[in-house]
Amino acid sequence: MSLYFDAVTVLTAPSSGGSFKSRIYSAKNLRATPSQIYALVVEAAKWDRVLAEVIERAGLLNLERKLTPLLALLLVHDHLISKNGIAAPAAHPLRQAVERHKVRLKAELAKARVRRGCASLADLKATLLREKREANGISGFVYPRWVRINNIRSSFEEQMQTTFSAYKTVDSLAGLAVDSDDRAAQRLLFVDPNIPDLIAIPYGADITSTPAYKKGEIILQDKASCFPAYLLLGNVSPQNPWQGDLVDGCAAPGNKTTHMASILAKQKETKPRNQIFSMDASKPRSKILQKMVSLASSDSTVTILPGQDFLALDPTEERFANVTGLLLDPSCSGSGIVGRDDIPQLTLPKAPETQGKSSQGKKRKRQGDSHDDPRNQQVPAASNTSSAPTDENDIPSGIVDSDRLTKLSNLQARIVEHALSFPSATHVTYSTCSIHLIENEAVVERLLASDVARERGWRLLRRDEQPDGLRKWKHRGVSEDRTSTAISKTDTPMSVNLSQDDLEACLRCWSGDAEGLGGFFVAGFVRDQSLAGRLKRSGQTTGLSKTMKNGAGSQIRRKCTMLTTCREFYIHLHLNASPPIMIPVRRRHVLRETRVPSSQANFGRI
Numbered sequence: 001m002s003l004y005f006d007a008v009t010v011l012t013a014p015s016s017g018g019s020f021k022s023r024i025y026s027a028k029n030l031r032a033t034p035s036q037i038y039a040l041v042v043e044a045a046k047w048d049r050v051l052a053e054v055i056e057r058a059g060l061l062n063l064e065r066k067l068t069p070l071l072a073l074l075l076v077h078d079h080l081i082s083k084n085g086i087a088a089p090a091a092h093p094l095r096q097a098v099e100r101h102k103v104r105l106k107a108e109l110a111k112a113r114v115r116r117g118c119a120s121l122a123d124l125k126a127t128l129l130r131e132k133r134e135a136n137g138i139s140g141f142v143y144p145r146w147v148r149i150n151n152i153r154s155s156f157e158e159q160m161q162t163t164f165s166a167y168k169t170v171d172s173l174a175g176l177a178v179d180s181d182d183r184a185a186q187r188l189l190f191v192d193p194n195i196p197d198l199i200a201i202p203y204g205a206d207i208t209s210t211p212a213y214k215k216g217e218i219i220l221q222d223k224a225s226c227f228p229a230y231l232l233l234g235n236v237s238p239q240n241p242w243q244g245d246l247v248d249g250c251a252a253p254g255n256k257t258t259h260m261a262s263i264l265a266k267q268k269e270t271k272p273r274n275q276i277f278s279m280d281a282s283k284p285r286s287k288i289l290q291k292m293v294s295l296a297s298s299d300s301t302v303t304i305l306p307g308q309d310f311l312a313l314d315p316t317e318e319r320f321a322n323v324t325g326l327l328l329d330p331s332c333s334g335s336g337i338v339g340r341d342d343i344p345q346l347t348l349p350k351a352p353e354t355q356g357k358s359s360q361g362k363k364r365k366r367q368g369d370s371h372d373d374p375r376n377q378q379v380p381a382a383s384n385t386s387s388a389p390t391d392e393n394d395i396p397s398g399i400v401d402s403d404r405l406t407k408l409s410n411l412q413a414r415i416v417e418h419a420l421s422f423p424s425a426t427h428v429t430y431s432t433c434s435i436h437l438i439e440n441e442a443v444v445e446r447l448l449a450s451d452v453a454r455e456r457g458w459r460l461l462r463r464d465e466q467p468d469g470l471r472k473w474k475h476r477g478v479s480e481d482r483t484s485t486a487i488s489k490t491d492t493p494m495s496v497n498l499s500q501d502d503l504e505a506c507l508r509c510w511s512g513d514a515e516g517l518g519g520f521f522v523a524g525f526v527r528d529q530s531l532a533g534r535l536k537r538s539g540q541t542t543g544l545s546k547t548m549k550n551g552a553g554s555q556i557r558r559k560c561t562m563l564t565t566c567r568e569f570y571i572h573l574h575l576n577a578s579p580p581i582m583i584p585v586r587r588r589h590v591l592r593e594t595r596v597p598s599s600q601a602n603f604g605r606i
């Protein structure tokens, strides 16, 4: 009986963030196993509408006052639907409270089936799934399982002839909607029009047991998560190889690193061979990164720097001299992540005192703030069932407040600014799985105005310059926050002052539309020599330069230490004065002088 009480506890506990599954796996004081609780709730959710009807028509809650609507739904589910019946001793009072009405309950279930014109329970289940999708307003779209083909180990053509040979290709995502649990019915496949080597299959399709999955020939990776590597590298080929090395600065668990390696594999052997430096500040997560890279057979291309803080990396180190592209996917609020397995919305039977009044369906809000990233569920593959998946984004509580978003946004901007300072870098992508403007377009706006961008000529990669598939993507940057009321202390939505071209350059994904994705943001930066050397307007000085103008050397030192954790920190002094002024910023730091025809002193990080 503890199974049912545990399920009620989990379903009625206040949200602490994370997906429904991770909450069950991390919940304390439960006596049933997490997998039993999870299976019960998910299965009961498929039948809830008809079970609520059966319970009401049988008058069960009037007859058995010990039963709450939720407990009754779970017990009646197992009594009528589960092969093994109610998981409790036969003499348990609550089991008896259901079983003494078995004739009436069975009769009501049969009537409900006939009312819907279904010949069998399997038909009824399919009808209920369809009813539920329509009721939730999601009959027109599906959240599929996205599968990326790993070019290092296989190819699109090979996978179509092997793993997916029995699959029928449909011409839209909506075509993947299946109304039953029947595996044969789930052998449907949609070839993605935006990302090469990406396909979608129905979410329930069993793919993790295939040899291709086990051998790393196919990788489960959400479509939006494939945008950054493709935006950065584009359509490489033997005729159009990527020039230079790459960095993935925030890489664990490694989906984007392995995607970059897969794209590079398409250009076949080129000399010199490109290298990907892939790092993560977290040591435990670096281990997952290592596993993913090995599983994808990308060890020969990828050099892992475990536990490496990207901000502490010295861009001028010799080994990074040839780094031309950097991909930054830093920690974010994760507000765009959609937990497909989030708490099921159960329709409950009406409680006795409210029967005849308005509907009492139990409503739960979809937790939009901090879901486990489905990208993590593939590493290790067993994490799907055996343990709580770890969160890619460091939001422990799922609570997103404006202070936290501001801190995240500051860190995100610092990380990308650091990427823009790599001497040979020509392309950088920045991405988040957040829907908040402050983590997305607002970071882009800050970056474009940064000293390093202006000095080095960084601008956004325009839509017309983007790889074919992404150029076609219609969801673009927004200038006003769609989520302001959720996070802002004021009623005024946050906005940015980016040009229409810059907004067009940014790519957005939103949950709940026909694309079958969660919320995501990505922007590409490209270095344009014709724009290099732009200076800040006179008088538009940073906090640092104000301190410098005051001539307080000790303050400069303190500010520099506060402003960066990088090992190298350069300040450009734009002075007419000669000889060059050298100020020891930090022990290892050198102050370099750049003379420009200006009487103003302007300083900034580059």
Ligand SMILES: C[S@@+](CC[C@H](N)C(=O)[O-])C[C@H]1O[C@@H](n2cnc3c(N)ncnc32)[C@H](O)[C@@H]1O
Residues within 6 Å of the ligand: 225, 249, 250, 251, 252, 253, 254, 255, 256, 257, 279, 280, 281, 282, 285, 308, 309, 310, 311, 329, 330, 331, 332, 375, 392, 393, 415
């Ligand atoms: C959103 S996840 C990255 C997901 C990864 N790009 C993928 O596709 O699998 C963000 C990662 O950034 C790492 N991180 C955050 N700040 C970092 C820093 N300063 N240097 C390196 N890694 C960092 C976190 O540990 C976390 O693993």
